[in-house]
Amino acid sequence: MPNSARKLLPTSWKSTLILPKSAFPPRSLLADQPTYLQRCSDDLYRWQQRTRNAPQSPEFVLHDGPPFANGPLHMGHALNKILKDITCRFQLALGKRIKYVPGWDCHGLPIEIKALELQKENHGWKDPMKIREAACQLATAAISTQKAEFQRWGIMADWENAWKSMDKDFELRQLGVFSSMVKSGLISRRFKPVYWSPSSHTALAEAELEYRDDHPSTAAYIKYNMLLARQGQTLPVGLLVWTTTPWTLPANRAIAVNRGLEYCIIDTSKHGRLIIASAALDEAHRYLGEEHTIFDRVKGEDLEGQLYIDPIESSSPGRLILHADFVSATMGTGLVHIAPGHGMDDYDLCMKSGIDAFAPVDDVGCFTSLAFPSRKPRLEGKSVLDEGTEAVLEMFLTTGALVKRHTFIHRYPYDWRTKQPVIIRATEQWFADVGRIQAEALESLGEVKFVPPGGRDRLRSFLLSRKEWCISRQRAWGVPIPALYHEKTGKAILTAESVDHIISQIRNRGMASWWTDPSNDPGWIAPSLRTEYGGSDFRRGKDTMDVWFDSGTSWTRTRQASDNQMCAPADMYLEGTDQHRGWFQSSLLTYVAQQTASKARNGTIKAPFKTLITHGFVLDSAGRKMSKSIGNVISPHEIIAGTLLPTVKKGKFDAMGPDALRLWVAMSDYTDDVKVNASMLQSVHSHLAKYRTTFKFMLGVLGDLEEPVTVQPEGLRSSHRMALLQLGRAFRKVHECYGRGDYSQAINEVNRYIVNDLSGFYLESVKDVLYAERGDLRRQAQSTLLIIHQCLQTMLGPVTPLLIEEVWGYSPAYIRNNYPHALQVTWAEHHHILDPFAEDTQLAMDLSVVTKAISAVRTAQETARSMKLMASGLESHVILQMETVVSCFERHLPDLAMLFVVSGVEIGAPPMHSEVMAAQEFDVDGTKVVAHVCRPFKTKCARCWRLMAPPDATKDEALCERCDAVMDAIIITNPELFP
Numbered sequence: 001m002p003n004s005a006r007k008l009l010p011t012s013w014k015s016t017l018i019l020p021k022s023a024f025p026p027r028s029l030l031a032d033q034p035t036y037l038q039r040c041s042d043d044l045y046r047w048q049q050r051t052r053n054a055p056q057s058p059e060f061v062l063h064d065g066p067p068f069a070n071g072p073l074h075m076g077h078a079l080n081k082i083l084k085d086i087t088c089r090f091q092l093a094l095g096k097r098i099k100y101v102p103g104w105d106c107h108g109l110p111i112e113i114k115a116l117e118l119q120k121e122n123h124g125w126k127d128p129m130k131i132r133e134a135a136c137q138l139a140t141a142a143i144s145t146q147k148a149e150f151q152r153w154g155i156m157a158d159w160e161n162a163w164k165s166m167d168k169d170f171e172l173r174q175l176g177v178f179s180s181m182v183k184s185g186l187i188s189r190r191f192k193p194v195y196w197s198p199s200s201h202t203a204l205a206e207a208e209l210e211y212r213d214d215h216p217s218t219a220a221y222i223k224y225n226m227l228l229a230r231q232g233q234t235l236p237v238g239l240l241v242w243t244t245t246p247w248t249l250p251a252n253r254a255i256a257v258n259r260g261l262e263y264c265i266i267d268t269s270k271h272g273r274l275i276i277a278s279a280a281l282d283e284a285h286r287y288l289g290e291e292h293t294i295f296d297r298v299k300g301e302d303l304e305g306q307l308y309i310d311p312i313e314s315s316s317p318g319r320l321i322l323h324a325d326f327v328s329a330t331m332g333t334g335l336v337h338i339a340p341g342h343g344m345d346d347y348d349l350c351m352k353s354g355i356d357a358f359a360p361v362d363d364v365g366c367f368t369s370l371a372f373p374s375r376k377p378r379l380e381g382k383s384v385l386d387e388g389t390e391a392v393l394e395m396f397l398t399t400g401a402l403v404k405r406h407t408f409i410h411r412y413p414y415d416w417r418t419k420q421p422v423i424i425r426a427t428e429q430w431f432a433d434v435g436r437i438q439a440e441a442l443e444s445l446g447e448v449k450f451v452p453p454g455g456r457d458r459l460r461s462f463l464l465s466r467k468e469w470c471i472s473r474q475r476a477w478g479v480p481i482p483a484l485y486h487e488k489t490g491k492a493i494l495t496a497e498s499v500d501h502i503i504s505q506i507r508n509r510g511m512a513s514w515w516t517d518p519s520n521d522p523g524w525i526a527p528s529l530r531t532e533y534g535g536s537d538f539r540r541g542k543d544t545m546d547v548w549f550d551s552g553t554s555w556t557r558t559r560q561a562s563d564n565q566m567c568a569p570a571d572m573y574l575e576g577t578d579q580h581r582g583w584f585q586s587s588l589l590t591y592v593a594q595q596t597a598s599k600a601r602n603g604t605i606k607a608p609f610k611t612l613i614t615h616g617f618v619l620d621s622a623g624r625k626m627s628k629s630i631g632n633v634i635s636p637h638e639i640i641a642g643t644l645l646p647t648v649k650k651g652k653f654d655a656m657g658p659d660a661l662r663l664w665v666a667m668s669d670y671t672d673d674v675k676v677n678a679s680m681l682q683s684v685h686s687h688l689a690k691y692r693t694t695f696k697f698m699l700g701v702l703g704d705l706e707e708p709v710t711v712q713p714e715g716l717r718s719s720h721r722m723a724l725l726q727l728g729r730a731f732r733k734v735h736e737c738y739g740r741g742d743y744s745q746a747i748n749e750v751n752r753y754i755v756n757d758l759s760g761f762y763l764e765s766v767k768d769v770l771y772a773e774r775g776d777l778r779r780q781a782q783s784t785l786l787i788i789h790q791c792l793q794t795m796l797g798p799v800t801p802l803l804i805e806e807v808w809g810y811s812p813a814y815i816r817n818n819y820p821h822a823l824q825v826t827w828a829e830h831h832h833i834l835d836p837f838a839e840d841t842q843l844a845m846d847l848s849v850v851t852k853a854i855s856a857v858r859t860a861q862e863t864a865r866s867m868k869l870m871a872s873g874l875e876s877h878v879i880l881q882m883e884t885v886v887s888c889f890e891r892h893l894p895d896l897a898m899l900f901v902v903s904g905v906e907i908g909a910p911p912m913h914s915e916v917m918a919a920q921e922f923d924v925d926g927t928k929v930v931a932h933v934c935r936p937f938k939t940k941c942a943r944c945w946r947l948m949a950p951p952d953a954t955k956d957e958a959l960c961e962r963c964d965a966v967m968d969a970i971i972i973t974n975p976e977l978f979p
Contacts, residue, residue, distance in 0.1 A: 020700025063570035128476035198365025199420035215412030226308035247384035277334020341426035435467035478544025552586025621677030728838025
């Protein structure tokens with residue numbers, strides 16, 4: 001060893017090593033987060049709009065399913081918006097221009113209820129304009145709050161052009177779609193049953209319902225008397241019906257049987273002779289609790305067409321017994337009480353027989369004066385779901401027609417906003433005849449990609465079950481249905497001309513004028529109507545459109561107002577699985593309706609989306625929905641702030657920022673319901689911490705990089721080539737997972753790569769070269785790490801953009817000046833470098849062999865450690881003994897010591913004088929190989945700590961041959977290190 005090197009004090013050997021140095025913090029600094037958020041979201045979105053604006057640039061359009069502009073954001077919002085953002089960021093990394101314009105659904109009952117509460121305090125709750133003004137203010141405030149929160153999550157979007165369903169331009173486009181449907185004859189007004197919410201005082205669509213499986217109803221067996229005509233004689237009998245809605249009995253207009261069923265005529269002691277389906281006898285007996293004998297049997301077809309008498313209105317004409325296919329004996333009695341004003345199937349059945357619907361129930365769910373008007377006490381004013389039911393049953397009891405009552409627990413629809421039960425009630429409503437476009441809508445799904453695939457059948461089932469869409473609501477806060485009503489006749493006027501005329505007036509006067517203009521203002525009436533009806537004796541309708549029609553026409557936002565052509569389908573819709581019966585369906589139906597109405601239609605009917613992705617709901621650790629009453633609600637902010645995890649120092653929480661929330665989303669299998677709990681958040685925290693320490697290390701060793709070497713497979717050492725092979729395979733798999741929307745598998749692969757391949761294989765082995773080598777060998781390692789550094793940022797970019805932006809900010813000047821920003825680079829640029837390594841089949845086979853050998857060496861080392869024969873892995877020298885030489889080991893022998901992280905490796909049998917501390921056998925394609933872990937022959941190098949120095953060297957001055965040569969160079973380049 002040169003004398004100049006010996007002048008160094010033993011404690012100064014560290015100064016001759018190049019140890020990693022980086023200011024990158026172990027945790028993100030809260031003060032810096034707003035800057036990183038701005039750069040990785042708003043600035044990035046504007047950059048891609050500006051730089052990828054050529055006509056031929058590929059575009060990716062994700063159309064936003066608008067959240068309600070109401071209330072604080074919850075975990076469901078986080079799951080939805082972050083999934084969309086991950087999708088957009090991946091597409092951006094494919095080189096596409098992203099078009100993601102957020103929107104808000106502003107109308108609807110939740111906001112109106114809050115507005116009503118405010119107006120009641122101000123005594124203005126009956127004034128629709130005051131309600132609308134209050135609702136608009138509430139929605140505007142909610143949008144401002146929600147938008148800021150979305151942006152704090154790092155959502156990259158065109159926030160400057162975000163749309164609202166209460167914008168005038170949006171409302172006019174929506175009315176334009178409605179006009180097209182009017183012209184196609186799809187819109188009509190009818191008196192028929194609809195879901196009605198007494199608590200909201202409005203009609204509801206199927207998508208506005210939620211079902212409870214534990215709803216208690218008072219069910220009843222009711223007897224209707226008849227004279228059964230058979231064999232030329234008449235027989236007094238009672239038709240036994242079973243109903244779970246006794247309040248509908250005042251609206252009874254028929255009884256239905258199935259002509260294919262057999263019925264029994266039974267004799268009972270208490271209730272006389274009754275008719276019941278033979279197959280229902282046992283079930284009925286369980287409830288009735290009285291013995292019976294069978295008197296005779298009769299076919300359902302023999303009952304069809306005969307008449308029965310209502311026991312309450314016995315003076316009224318007899319009513320028909322009808323056949324219905326939906327009647328069965330699996331539940332009830334095989335005879336069904338038919339009230340066409342309170343049931344969809346009942347209505348359809350009665351319409352075929354010329355029986356009108358009748359529904360003596362008002363808007364608040366109370367009986368009107370038409371409910372059994374001849375009976376006292378009167379039913380009028382009684383709530384049908386409460387005291388009204390009891391009053392009806394009391395009437396039937398006094399006439400002897402109530403056979404049995406009992407409580408029945410079953411599935412029942414509730415208003416999804418007020419959480420109160422709904423009823424079915426016939427009212428005058430506006431309907432869209434979606435049955436006419438059902439075939440086209442179903443056909444359009446043929447080209448749509450569904451994730452998960454089961455979404456296709458789910459959406460199809462909802463479409464098949466829907467023939468009509470009740471689009472009118474009795475609310476003030478919404479887009480008005482542009483209908484006029486003739487004052488004298490009450491006739492509803494909705495023609496192509498009248499609708500277009502009203503739309504033109506709204507365009508000129510504003511939407512508020514529909515409510516504020518004088519009721520007799522002739523300007524709203526088309527000239528032809530004034531001529532036809534001889535004046536302006538019309539009033540404007542007050543019904544508003546179903547909010548699903550609002551959001552369902554949001555696809556019109558993807559075209560300019562001056563463009564009369566159909567907008568192209570969006571590349572993707574991504575929402576919760578409940579939207580199969582909601583927004584997905586309403587968007588599809590309005591989009592298809594517009595195409596069928598367009599005279600300029602060309603080609604096949606398309607859906608408004610090319611890909612439809614659905615996610616589940618967010619649940620707590622026990623699989624329950626989050627509810628304030630249960631106390632299991634977790635807010636997105638709690639995850640961002642880290643308050644759900646134990647404190648770290650002095651009672652402070654370890655806030656990992658928005659990336660923690662985003663990583664939780666990415667690690668979750670969104671195709672099913674998603675749970676959130678402390679253990680999962682701890683895992684998220686651990687992975688984020690691992691990402692940061694990994695990047696900190698790489699930034700530290702790349703800090704002095706001035707110019708990387710050209711990375712070619714044939715010019716790199718084995719360890720670097722194997723590392724790039726591992727990276728290439730992981731990079732390709734992550735790319736594929738992102739491409740099919742499997743984000744949890746993408747992140748799982750990233751985490752596996754970081755822990756097993758990068759940390760467990762390469763970084764551990766390359767540290768000696770990075771710290772102790774100089775010149776080309778070290779530059780090779782740095783160049784390899786530079787590629788890994790850049791590719792890892794691309795793999796994590798869609799999920800943790802704040803981290804990647806922060807890493808970029810701390811990157812050495814050489815990288816920032818000579819390479820594209822990590823969030824702007826494309827996957828293809830990395831594939832160009834990595835593919836030659838990933839496709840090297842010989843190298844892949846060699847890596848498999850080397851990996852086996854590493855595992856065997858580490859097993860043997862652990863055995864030696866357990867016997868306290870060694871500590872550090874460098875305190876071992878490995879001898880690979882094999883019956884037949886394995887060519888892989890010969891090819892890579894110069895790098896095996898580095899890969900094994902030992903002081904030396906040789907092939908052959910252990911010499912007689914060697915001290916074997918432990919051994920482990922493994923197999924390579926049938927060849928037995930034994931890895932002998934031996935005590936090295938040489939002494940510890942004072943500089944690199946490998947046991948490669950001459951055995952007779954002084955302890956504090958012992959240098960291995962490599963370090964001795966490096967020190968010769970350091971004497972010249974860094975004389976200040978030598979006192």
